[in-house]
Amino acid sequence: MYLWLLAAGLTLVFGVLGVLNFAHGSFFMLGAYAAFTFYEKLGINFFLSIFLSLVSVGIIGVIFERFFLRKIYDIDLPYQLILTFGFILIFDDLVKMIWGGVAMIPPMPSFLEGNFSILGRPYPFYNLFIIFAGLAVAIVLWLLLEKTWWGRMIRASASDREMASAIGINIPVLFTTVFIFAAMLAALGGALGTPVRVVAPGIGTAMIIQAFVITVIGGLGNLKGAFVGALIVGILTSYGILLFPIFELFIIFVVMVIVLLVKPEGLFGK
C-alpha cells in the first residue's frame, strides 16, 4: 500500500506536470526519516509526527518545484530525468550527512502492535492499518479529483494546458499545489512504512524503480491504473518470493516489459 501512495504521486505529477520525477522516491525516503526523527528521537505522538513529516516534505517540495522543476517543463526528456536524478544524489547524501549511513529500524507504536487472525493464520495488526490508510487515501484522492473545483482544474490542465490557462486557471500555482500534494503522498508512504521497514539512505532509489514499474503497468499519468498496478506488484513480490525465489525481482520487470510492448499506454490507458 505504501507503493500505491508513492506511485499515486508519481503518476499525478507525470499526468499533470508532464515530468517524470526520479527524485520522487527521495520524498518517500525523506518522509520516512522525518517521521522517524519526530517519533523516535523527539518522542512526539505517532500521528502528529506523521503529520509533521508531511509538512516538512511539503516544504521541500515547494522549494523543489518553484526553483528547479518549474524551469524544465519545456525542455527535453533527458534533461528532465537528469535534473531530478541530480536531486537523488543530493538528497541521498544529505540524509547520510544528517542521519548517518547506517540503516535504522524504527519501533512500532504500541497501540498498533499485535496480531489478529484470518482463517487461523496470524496477520500483524499494522498491515491492516496500512491497508485502510491506503484505501482511505484512494477514496480521498478520487473525491478530490472528481468532486472538487481543484480537481476539475487539475483535470482540465492535464488534458490541455494552454486551454486551461486561457480560461483563467493559474497554471503555475496549480502545478505547485499538485507537486506539494504528490510529494506529501510519497512522504506519507514513507512515514507509514517506517515501522515495518528499515530506514536507510538507499531506499529512495529502490522505491522509485518499483513506483516506475507500477505507473508503467497502470499507464503513465493514470491514477486508477496506479492503484491496480500497486496491487499487482505487491502481490507479485510477495508471492514471487515464495514461488520463484531467484526471480522475485526479475518477474516484476518481465511484467513491465510485457505491458510496454503490448500496450505501452498501460492497462488502463485510453
Added chain:
Amino acid sequence: MKLRILFLAALILFLLLLPFFGGKYLLYMAIHICLLSVFALGFNLLLGYTGLLSFGQAGFFAVGAYASAKILLVTPSLLLGTIVGTLAGGIAALILGFLCIRHTRIYFSMLTLSFGMMIYSLAWKWREVTGGDDGLVGIPRAPLQIPGILHLDMSSMGHYYYFVLVISIIAIFVLYRIVHSPLGLTLKGIRDSENRVAFAGISIRNYRLLAFTIAGFYAGLAGSFLPPLENTVTPPIAHWTHSAEPVMVTLLGGIHTFSGPIVGSVLFYLIKDIIVRYTQYWLIWFGSIVVLLVLVFRGGIVIFFTEKIWPWLIRK
C-alpha cells in the same frame, strides 16, 4: 584543422608518457576514465546521434564484465576475455534491442530501464552463475598473449593502463569513423526528422537497432575492462543508478559533440577527486553541479568552451 591534429598528437603523447611520472593511483584513475569514456561514447551514439535515451546501459556493461570475468576465471587470457566481453555486450544488446527499439522517447527509456534491471536481478539472485551479491572474486589480471607471437605480463598497473589505453583509442577512432560515415548521418537524420528519413526509403528500425547494438558493444567493452582491474565483479554495476553515469557524463560534456562524453568522463573523475579531498559527501556537490548544468548551460562543457570561451580568448 592543423591545430586540432597537433592537439590530438600532444594529448596522445601525454597519455603515453603518463606512467613515467604518474603514480599507481593516477593510472588507476586514468583506466577508469578510459572505461567511462568508452561506455559513454557508445551511449551517446544512441542519445546524441540517434535521439534515444537508454537507461539500461549498465545491463550491457554488466554482461560484458561478467562474461569477461567468467572467461578469465577459466582461461587466463586477457585478450580473449576482452573480446568475449565485448561480443557478449553487443549480442545482448542485439537481442534485447530488437524489443527496445519498438518504442521511442519515454517508453524506450522505460523499456531499457526494465531490461537493465532484469539483468541486475539476475546478477543478484542467480547465485550459481554470478555468485549472487558476493559477485565473482579472484579474477586474475591475466597476461596478454597471442601464442607464439606475444606475451606481455599485465600484473603492473602501468602495463594494464597501456592495454586499456590502446584498446580505448582504437575504439574511439572506430566510433569516430562510424559517426562521420553515411551511417552516422542517417542516424542523425532519424533523430532530427524520422519521417523524412523513412520517406527516403530507409528502414528506421534497422538503423536504430544497429545503433543500439553498437552501443551494446561499447558497453560490453567498457565492462570487460573492469574485472582485470578490480579483480572482482559485483551486481551493483548492473543497477540503474550505474546506467545514469554515462547519461550524466555525456550531458556534462555535451551530447551534440563527439568529444563530449570523453570530456565529461575526465571532468567526472576530476571533480570527484577534488571534492573527496574535502568531504566524503561528494555526491551533494556533484548533484548540484548536474542541476546547475541542466539549468544554466544545457549544451555541455565542450560547446560552452568552443562557443563562449574560445572566441573570447581569440578576441583577447
